[in-house]
Amino acid sequence: MTPAQIKRVKESYLELLPVHDEVAEAFYLGLFTAAPDTRRLFPKDMESQKDKFFQTMSLMVQFLNDQTILENVFGELGRNHKGYGVRVEHYDAVEDCLLTALAQKLGSSFTTEVREAWLQTYRVIVKTMKDAAA
Numbered sequence: 761m762t763p764a765q766i767k768r769v770k771e772s773y774l775e776l777l778p779v780h781d782e783v784a785e786a787f788y789l790g791l792f793t794a795a796p797d798t799r800r801l802f803p804k805d806m807e808s809q810k811d812k813f814f815q816t817m818s819l820m821v822q823f824l825n826d827q828t829i830l831e832n833v834f835g836e837l838g839r840n841h842k843g844y845g846v847r848v849e850h851y852d853a854v855e856d857c858l859l860t861a862l863a864q865k866l867g868s869s870f871t872t873e874v875r876e877a878w879l880q881t882y883r884v885i886v887k888t889m890k891d892a893a894a
Contacts, residue, residue, distance in 0.1 A: 776865060783861050795849075851890070855879070859882075
């Protein structure tokens with residue numbers, strides 16, 4: 761990722777903080793619609809899961825510049841997700857739903873450049889998770 765992309769992710773993340781519950785809600789609604797089989801991977805009460813979602817997003821943004829921490833944190837997350845029953849094809853649905861939720865909540869701030877920066881961020885994280893789970 762370029763420094764400009766990292767900056768775009770961090771700046772847009774700050775815009776999401778006041779509506780983080782809405783971001784998580786939009787993400788999970790989209791995910792369970794696009795990939796209904798993923799619903800079984802989550803608890804019935806999604807409140808704590810929504811908090812985990814945004815905590816994970818916060819870690820992702822905070823440590824974009826630190827490959828070692830990203831590998832440690834998201835490597836473990838990848839291994840855990842494999843144990844939960846997450847399949848490789850779920851990552852594509854998550855990508856689409858994440859970008860859709862970000863677009864909904866950022867509105868006109870979700871420019872092509874911001875979208876690309878988030879896409880690259882997600883793909884770095886997913887590669888780390890998949891490599892660790894393999």
